Amino acid sequence: METSKLTGKRIKEYLFQGKRFDGRNLEEFRKITIEKNVSKKAEGSARVKIGNTDVIVGVKLDVSEPYPDSPNKGNLMVTTELLPLSSDRFESGPPRFPAIELGRLIDRGIRESKFIELEKLCIKEGEKVWSVFIDIYPLNNDGNLIDAAGIGAIIALKTARFPKYDEETGRVVYGEFTDKKIPLSKDIPLIITTHKAGESIIVDPTLEEEDVTDVRVTIGGSVNGLIFSLQKGNSKELTIEEMSKILDFSEKARKKVFSEIERYLN
Amino acid sequence: MTKEKNNREIVIPGEVIAKGEEYLPGEGTEKIGNEIIAIKYGLAEEFNRLIRIIPLSGVYQPRNGNVIIGEVENITFYGWVVGLDAPEDAFLPLQEVPKYVSKDGLSDVFDIGDMLVAKIVGITNRGIDLTVKGRGLGKVEGGIIIKINPSKVPRIIGKEGSMINIIKQESNCDITVGQNGLIWIKGDEIENELLVKKAINFIAEKSFASGLTDEIKDWFEKEKNEGKRSKK
Numbered sequence: 001m002e003t004s005k006l007t008g009k010r011i012k013e014y015l016f017q018g019k020r021f022d023g024r025n026l027e028e029f030r031k032i033t034i035e036k037n038v039s040k041k042a043e044g045s046a047r048v049k050i051g052n053t054d055v056i057v058g059v060k061l062d063v064s065e066p067y068p069d070s071p072n073k074g075n076l077m078v079t080t081e082l083l084p085l086s087s088d089r090f091e092s093g094p095p096r097f098p099a100i101e102l103g104r105l106i107d108r109g110i111r112e113s114k115f116i117e118l119e120k121l122c123i124k125e126g127e128k129v130w131s132v133f134i135d136i137y138p139l140n141n142d143g144n145l146i147d148a149a150g151i152g153a154i155i156a157l158k159t160a161r162f163p164k165y166d167e168e169t170g171r172v173v174y175g176e177f178t179d180k181k182i183p184l185s186k187d188i189p190l191i192i193t194t195h196k197a198g199e200s201i202i203v204d205p206t207l208e209e210e211d212v213t214d215v216r217v218t219i220g221g222s223v224n225g226l227i228f229s230l231q232k233g234n235s236k237e238l239t240i241e242e243m244s245k246i247l248d249f250s251e252k253a254r255k256k257v258f259s260e261i262e263r264y265l266n
Numbered sequence: 267m268t269k270e271k272n273n274r275e276i277v278i279p280g281e282v283i284a285k286g287e288e289y290l291p292g293e294g295t296e297k298i299g300n301e302i303i304a305i306k307y308g309l310a311e312e313f314n315r316l317i318r319i320i321p322l323s324g325v326y327q328p329r330n331g332n333v334i335i336g337e338v339e340n341i342t343f344y345g346w347v348v349g350l351d352a353p354e355d356a357f358l359p360l361q362e363v364p365k366y367v368s369k370d371g372l373s374d375v376f377d378i379g380d381m382l383v384a385k386i387v388g389i390t391n392r393g394i395d396l397t398v399k400g401r402g403l404g405k406v407e408g409g410i411i412i413k414i415n416p417s418k419v420p421r422i423i424g425k426e427g428s429m430i431n432i433i434k435q436e437s438n439c440d441i442t443v444g445q446n447g448l449i450w451i452k453g454d455e456i457e458n459e460l461l462v463k464k465a466i467n468f469i470a471e472k473s474f475a476s477g478l479t480d481e482i483k484d485w486f487e488k489e490k491n492e493g494k495r496s497k498k
Contacts, residue, residue, distance in 0.1 A: 004411045006381055014456050
């Protein structure tokens, strides 16, 4: 059930006082728990929990043809399936707008940051390159799926190992892993979504809060303050002051989240 | 079924609860041949050879006379379509509102997105009919709405309202519990409303335990002390 108008009004009133229903600050994240290598068959995987939100991200590698416009670069593909088990709002079937958008947001954040050194994934120019597939599966949706998926994606990429590649037959031998890791750059893109509810700017909303937010801004950036990607969601507008506040909030949140997940990044 | 009286047993759909002609099927059960079979997941209970199941989960099953909380989803020429968070929507006809409503003014009385407390007056194959004639029924204003599993509603209310009265006393809030699992909480302060929300979730989580009414008193004591400490 969607959050009712009445509850929404109360949430906004409370946010205006600087308080949240679960007792957090406006710029505070819920507890983040991370589990690495949850899947035995995937090349890399991670399970990220932010509060009650629970997401599994898997990385799969395959050898395929490069795209004509990037003959010497590997391919990157991010797909999301919003599983019906994770929320009463998701239905099975072909992906709809929210699922496609979530995939695109993570894709853009990772691609534009040049986090994966796609040039190094080339086997033979114009013929064979490695393809990286990132699959996102939410197990429980209690708001802020985007950030959870973003954290999951970078950790899954960090843990991923190449499978054995048989050069004679040109096939990938799944199930046999090598020690080689995906070539990654040092600039880690952390995707943080900031929301505006009423007059207040918040990060990491619960599902209830997410229902009443007017504007959503997703920013992919590094801890040093570099911004790689930016997308605004929902239909309301923002003033310049609000936008600078959002940038400020997301940078603070990014530093805090990074310090929490840093130990999983090795 | 070889078990003592008052000994409740967890059953799953399809399970044979009892064999024999002397047993009668009650709520959540079906008689096939001379076997009583569960059609719901819940606790099986026997009373005077009548076997019934107290469901532990599942969607709301509308019943005549139930007081529910619903959300206006649509306005038609003759009334309002009300969502109950159940498989079926309900309908509130114009004549069931205790005041004059002009044909153009339906949205002034209840607009889309408004929440209302209503009573089910009829369940036909055409649908579920509601009324807002009666004490305590009508539009809800202010406060918050929370949702719990409808099968937990009896626990929240308690024996003859014992549980809900404790919560009301301790928190100074108005609480209306809809049989469909929606609960409306209104207090002077948002903190009190949130305390009720926490208490109700606590009960819903512990709904299997016995002696909950005493436990909830201690729980409130504890919560209030903690609240005082954090204020200091």
